[in-house]
Amino acid sequence: xxxxxxxxxxxxxxxxxxxxxxxxxxxxxxxxxxxxxxxxxxxxxxxxxxxxxxxxxxxxxxxxxxxxxxxxxxxxxxxxxxxxxxxxxxxxxxxxxxxxxxxxxxxxxxxxxxxxxxxxxxxxxxxxxxxxxxxxxxxxxxxxxxxxxxxxxxxxxxxxxxxxxxxxxxxxxxxxxxxxxxxxxxxxxxxxxxxxxxxxxxxxxxxxxxxxxxxxxxxxxxxxxxxxxxxxxxxxxxxxxxxxxxxxxxxxxxxxxxxxxxxxxxxxxxxxxxxxxxxxxxxxxxxxxxxxxxxxxxxxxxxxxxxxxxxxxxxxxxxxxxxxxxxxxxxxxxxxxxxxxxxxxxxxxxxxxxxxxxxxxxxxxxxxxxxxxxxxxxxxxxxxxxxxxxxxxxxxxxxxxxxxxxxxxxxxxxxxxxxxxxxxxxxxxxxx
Amino acid sequence: xxxxxxxxxxxxxxxxxxxxxxxxxxxxxxxxxxxxxxxxxxxxxxxxxxxxxxxxxxxxxxxxxxxxxxxxxxxxxxxxxxxxxxxxxxxxxxxxxxxxxxxxxxxxxxxxxxxxxxxxxxxxxxxxxxxxxxxxxxxxxxxxxxxxxxxxxxxxxxxxxxxxxxxxxxxxxxxxxxxxxxxxxxxxxxxxxxxxxxxxxxxxxxxxxxxxxxxxxxxxxxxxxxxxxxxxxxxxxxxxxxxxxxxxxxxxxxxxxxxxxxxxxxxxxxxxxxxxxxxxxxxxxxxxxxxxxxxxxxxxxxxxxxxxxxxxxxxxxxxxxxxxxxxxxxxxxxxxxxxxxxxxxxxxxxxxxxxxxxxxxxxxxxxxxxxxxxxxxxxxxxxxxxxxxxxxxxxxxxxxxxxxxxxxxxx
Numbered sequence: 001x002x003x004x005x006x007x008x009x010x011x012x013x014x015x016x017x018x019x020x021x022x023x024x025x026x027x028x029x030x031x032x033x034x035x036x037x038x039x040x041x042x043x044x045x046x047x048x049x050x051x052x053x054x055x056x057x058x059x060x061x062x063x064x065x066x067x068x069x070x071x072x073x074x075x076x077x078x079x080x081x082x083x084x085x086x087x088x089x090x091x092x093x094x095x096x097x098x099x100x101x102x103x104x105x106x107x108x109x110x111x112x113x114x115x116x117x118x119x120x121x122x123x124x125x126x127x128x129x130x131x132x133x134x135x136x137x138x139x140x141x142x143x144x145x146x147x148x149x150x151x152x153x154x155x156x157x158x159x160x161x162x163x164x165x166x167x168x169x170x171x172x173x174x175x176x177x178x179x180x181x182x183x184x185x186x187x188x189x190x191x192x193x194x195x196x197x198x199x200x201x202x203x204x205x206x207x208x209x210x211x212x213x214x215x216x217x218x219x220x221x222x223x224x225x226x227x228x229x230x231x232x233x234x235x236x237x238x239x240x241x242x243x244x245x246x247x248x249x250x251x252x253x254x255x256x257x258x259x260x261x262x263x264x265x266x267x268x269x270x271x272x273x274x275x276x277x278x279x280x281x282x283x284x285x286x287x288x289x290x291x292x293x294x295x296x297x298x299x300x301x302x303x304x305x306x307x308x309x310x311x312x313x314x315x316x317x318x319x320x321x322x323x324x325x326x327x328x329x330x331x332x333x334x335x336x337x338x339x340x341x342x343x344x345x346x347x348x349x350x351x352x353x354x355x356x357x358x359x360x361x362x363x364x365x366x367x368x369x370x371x372x373x374x375x376x377x378x379x380x381x382x383x384x385x386x387x388x389x390x391x392x393x394x395x396x397x398x399x400x401x402x403x404x405x406x407x408x409x410x411x412x413x414x415x416x417x418x419x420x421x422x423x424x425x426x427x428x429x430x431x432x
Numbered sequence: 433x434x435x436x437x438x439x440x441x442x443x444x445x446x447x448x449x450x451x452x453x454x455x456x457x458x459x460x461x462x463x464x465x466x467x468x469x470x471x472x473x474x475x476x477x478x479x480x481x482x483x484x485x486x487x488x489x490x491x492x493x494x495x496x497x498x499x500x501x502x503x504x505x506x507x508x509x510x511x512x513x514x515x516x517x518x519x520x521x522x523x524x525x526x527x528x529x530x531x532x533x534x535x536x537x538x539x540x541x542x543x544x545x546x547x548x549x550x551x552x553x554x555x556x557x558x559x560x561x562x563x564x565x566x567x568x569x570x571x572x573x574x575x576x577x578x579x580x581x582x583x584x585x586x587x588x589x590x591x592x593x594x595x596x597x598x599x600x601x602x603x604x605x606x607x608x609x610x611x612x613x614x615x616x617x618x619x620x621x622x623x624x625x626x627x628x629x630x631x632x633x634x635x636x637x638x639x640x641x642x643x644x645x646x647x648x649x650x651x652x653x654x655x656x657x658x659x660x661x662x663x664x665x666x667x668x669x670x671x672x673x674x675x676x677x678x679x680x681x682x683x684x685x686x687x688x689x690x691x692x693x694x695x696x697x698x699x700x701x702x703x704x705x706x707x708x709x710x711x712x713x714x715x716x717x718x719x720x721x722x723x724x725x726x727x728x729x730x731x732x733x734x735x736x737x738x739x740x741x742x743x744x745x746x747x748x749x750x751x752x753x754x755x756x757x758x759x760x761x762x763x764x765x766x767x768x769x770x771x772x773x774x775x776x777x778x779x780x781x782x783x784x785x786x787x788x789x790x791x792x793x794x795x796x797x798x799x800x801x802x803x804x805x806x807x808x809x810x811x812x813x814x815x816x817x818x819x820x821x822x823x824x825x826x827x828x829x830x831x832x833x834x835x836x837x838x839x840x841x842x843x
Contacts, residue, residue, distance in 0.1 A: 273613070
């Protein structure tokens with residue numbers, strides 16, 4: 001018998017059709033029932049319009065789309081023989097605002113999705129505190145807006161650099177918000193200092209804490225999430241950043257990656273119309289996102305967790321929380337090295353002189369985000385967007401399940417719905 | 433439908449968008465009495481039991497009475513009411529949990545929900561938005577799936593003909609509406625909107641998608657997306673465009689509704705005049721540089737370093753009606769012009785096809801609703817001393833023309 005469950009609070013809606021066998025999930029397919037046609041809209045428009053339109057693909061990770069767009073354009077410039085060299089300042093500011101967007105995303109996911117869902121799964125009466133998430137995310141977006149102008153939907157990056165020309169004032173203001181945010185994180189989320197938490201090498205060290213993270217950790221173990229939600233134990237990271245190590249991994253063995261092997265195929269969704277496509281590397285599905293980034297970057301505590309619990313739901317959740325901590329640390333470092341006296345932007349050749357193909361890859365909050373563009377005399381001829389949720393939450397047949405389909409097999413329906421959310425789903429990005 | 437949409441856009445003039453801020457003491461005295469009576473009546477109604485008390489929450493968040501009154505007087509000013517209304521506005525804010533709101537998402541990116549309900553955090557605007565009687569919002573509510581649908585049905589039934597319906601996202605009309613479906617019965621966005629708006633007291637379209645179709649409606653409009661105003665008939669409708677819409681303007685609309693029981697005065701595009709009566713350009717922090725003929729000529733040049741006017745690199749501030757230059761974004765931290773990016777005109781119809789364009793407006797072949805200023809900026813550059821004079825001259829001519837139209841019966 002097949003039952004359909006709706007998933008909300010994921011920036012839009014998704015639906016999962018479960019095929020049950022003796023109260024356990026035998027198989028599940030996923031549908032994303034809405035479509036806007038962003039790639040088609042971009043065709044025929046000026047290439048620079050992409051910087052205004054692609055951030056509007058998504059209300060929660062629009063900044064990652066902006067960066068993927070600007071990287072795609074810069075790569076087209078390079079292919080056309082006009083390589084663009086960014087100043088250290090422009091690079092640092094871009095990186096900083098991208099990291100801040102990840103931070104606000106992880107905070108929202110932690111307080112507005114994970115904790116309420118965990119309470120539901122455990123059937124306990126604990127109060128969830130979504131306003132905490134809103135508070136932290138607001139501080140993160142203010143920190144970001146000091147450089148990017150607004151959040152969401154900022155367009156302050158351009159080929160050649162960034163438009164903002166911050167003084168020490170903006171930097172100090174931003175530092176102030178960030179400090180306040182770290183203080184919140186230490187007192188509410190961690191229950192210890194950021195430094196101390198980052199020095200942990202085993203999750204057992206969390207036992208001594210009394211905080212939101214210790215609640216989550218214990219609740220995950222109590223609900224057996226360390227033994228459930230296994231995907232393929234294959235990971236992919238493609239975006240080059242100061243905080244990432246591009247690579248693909250099978251278990252703990254790293255392999256080289258080349259973006260040219262990334263492809264998409266139609267989703268399998270017999271129960272319902274879907275507008276999503278699945279993303280693969282050659283013919284294989286890979287998991288992308290914080291767990292993948294922690295694995296390829298050899299983060300000790302996550303490698304330790306992985307040794308014990310593989311790519312379980314527990315590992316996936318803990319990886320996102322640990323990433324939140326290390327990104328806060330990284331953001332602090334980045335702000336320190338912003339030098340206001342450097343150049344923000346060096347204007348490249350006019351866009352109408354460019355005829356070339358370009359590819360922009362970034363690590364978005366949920367994983368690999370790719371933009372591919374083909375430009376003819378400054379006009380977009382073709383544009384393709386491949387989002388992280390297409391990697392993690394594809395829908396394929398029983399013979400070749402996607403990471404999320406694999407992770408939901410052989411657990412109860414309630415557990416499966418929780419596992420689904422451990423991937424941090426973005427529905428609007430998926431179909432775009 | 434396309435002709436009608438174009439026709440509506442042409443109706444707009446800058447003169448018709450302006451709000452009359454001085455209607456004489458007698459007018460405001462009558463209004464004050466009416467609002468006062470309404471507030472007193474609302475106070476006698478009890479809020480639903482499960483609602484948070486706004487005064488308690490403000491206190492929890494460390495907002496003092498003094499800060500709150502400061503905020504109330506700012507909102508009074510934003511709504512273009514005399515300062516004597518401040519205590520009434522404060523009372524109205526505390527009664528916000530009496531205004532039932534249902535919030536639905538259609539073809540969108542969830543950006544407005546992100547901007548308003550989650551990310552901007554606990555400034556007073558956002559605290560209020562978090563705890564207005566939000567009966568239903570699928571991105572932030574804790575229930576989901578079938579349970580959520582039941583909650584929506586309950587809210588619609590309990591508050592029949594009383595609730596404000598906030599709509600985020602465009603409505604795709606292509607392939608019989610099947611580019612977007614929602615809920616257990618895969619209802620199309622169109623049917624969903626029609627069903628839920630039927631018994632709403634008023635509908636508020638939030639963000640550029642819900643108002644004018646937004647980015648999903650960009651050429652060639654693959655899903656034939658339209659805004660709420662294009663399909664909804666016979667309901668009071670308020671448009672709050674911009675991408676994302678500004679939380680302050682939403683709070684303004686709700687407070688106005690509580691205060692007066694009516695929707696605020698609207699322009700011909702159904703935007704509240706208090707927020708959309710002036711152009712970005714009119715109150716821009718870089719305006720002095722425009723008047724002095726000092727422009728950023730190329731991204732990253734000396735002008736950019738000195739915060740010169742962004743008009744020549746494509747800023748659409750002179751033809752965009754919105755209050756961002758005063759209210760700004762992210763709790764007033766910053767706004768696009770503050771980081772040298774220029775306005776993209778995101779609260780105007782068609783910005784996605786015309787205004788977003790990264791080219792100086794002088795070459796952009798855009799017909800501004802106001803005519804004038806944006807003609808050929810290079811002319812201003814010819815002589816710094818005369819630039820301001822020419823600008824004012826064109827302004828004057830444009831406003832004269834608009835004035836004549838008004839006399840000839842245009843409202």
